[in-house]
Amino acid sequence: xxxxxxxxxxxxxxxxxxxxxxxxxxxxxxxxxxxxxxxxxxxxxxxxxxxxxxxxxxxxxxxxxxxx
Numbered sequence: 001x002x003x004x005x006x007x008x009x010x011x012x013x014x015x016x017x018x019x020x021x022x023x024x025x026x027x028x029x030x031x032x033x034x035x036x037x038x039x040x041x042x043x044x045x046x047x048x049x050x051x052x053x054x055x056x057x058x059x060x061x062x063x064x065x066x067x068x
Contacts, residue, residue, distance in 0.1 A: 002015045002017075002018070014041070022043055023043070024043050028043060028044070029043075029044045030042060030043050030044060031043075031044055
């Protein structure tokens, strides 16, 4: 775990090894939330990056007899 310092204007610098491992680039947005007494930063992905991630999934659904 790496410690960072909060600047007087409440800015922090994400350590380079974390940025590289998470694929975070300059100007990318992250979701910041308080969770169980800690701060979590979750990188947001552009919606275009999700295109095709369900390719090949089985979309057939068996319905109950009374729902047909």
